[in-house]
Amino acid sequence: MSLSVGIIGLPNVGKSTLFNALTKQQAETANYPFCTIDPNIGIVAVPDERLEQLADMLGRERKIPSTVKFVDIAGLVKGASSGEGLGNQFLAHIREVDMLVHVVRCFQESDVTHVTGNVNPLEDISIIETELALADIETVVRRKEKVEKLIKAKEKGAQKEKELLNKVEEILNAGGLVREEMDGEQMALLAELNLLTAKPIIYAANISEEQLLSDTNDVLADLETYAGKKGVAAAPISAQLEAEVAELDDIERQEFLKDFGLDSSGLHRLIKSVYRLLGLNTFFTYNETEVRAWEISVGTPVPQAAGKIHKDMETGFIRADVINWQLLLDCGDFVAARQKGLLKSEGKEYELADGDVVYIHFRS
Known part of the structure; x- marks a missing residue:
């Protein structure tokens, strides 16, 4: 079973464009909120030159890469946790993934409207993280109600769980995030709740092709500074460029990337960042007909x-x-x-x- 990554963000930040590039599937895209009505799911092969080289050396035609399941989740808006926009049904989809890629708009484009009226990556992050935190508070409150009954029934460990849930609720109400405040043992105890703010996250800074070529980018610099303070990776990526690259064959792709001073695509780098964040390694197996890559935890x-x-x-x-x-x-x-x-x-x-x-x- 492949690991799963949820692509989240406000409407019109480039989520579906990025998803299309990842999967080469043309999910419906449009310049209006909520164009992704159902979560689009794509199984993406993990690029790995080692697999190709091993198959060539062993004379195996069949090469099976490891995979990542990407889920394109409809654009969240302020109030999503209480049903605004497309609401809780999409927050529920996020709960099922292993980690999140939060696409943050860093490009200026008058033809593509921004739901808040201006491009401000840090404000966008604040809106999304607030909605995720509010949804987590609701989850914690519901769990506490069940735990109270377990305490009355003298269930072993129930009192300890209540104390942990109280701590989580306090953190969230104070504007904190579970992944920033809890240690490994506490995170393990909370795992079954699938709290949204406990999930590992990468900020995918969606920039324009012009910004990619520029030596200075104040908007991106601000995001990278913020991410550094939070201990979160910020991966610059041009979703539109990646969509164009995805349509090219291997030779054309290398030439195209070379023109932008890149040795690999942003998507390749993003997937590698996912592996690093989740602490994954790749090993290889072989038989008479194939070579295969598998992902495992370090x-x-x-x-x-x-x-x-x-x-x-x-x-x-x-x-x-x-x-x-x-x-x-x-x-x-x-x-x-x-x-x-x-x-x-x-x-x-x-x-x-x-x-x-x-x-x-x-x-x-």
């Missing part, structure tokens, strides 16, 4: 990683043959790698590293 033991491929591989795990992808390419094949002592046999305690090529031995 520090995942090899049997648990094998379970992503098939549960029988985890329960019947014996050992894993492991080699770094670059070492394998340098050797040219597995025979040479084994002769040089670079193909290692690892047990159940081994934690897979990013770029490991793995063959699992297991009892069926």
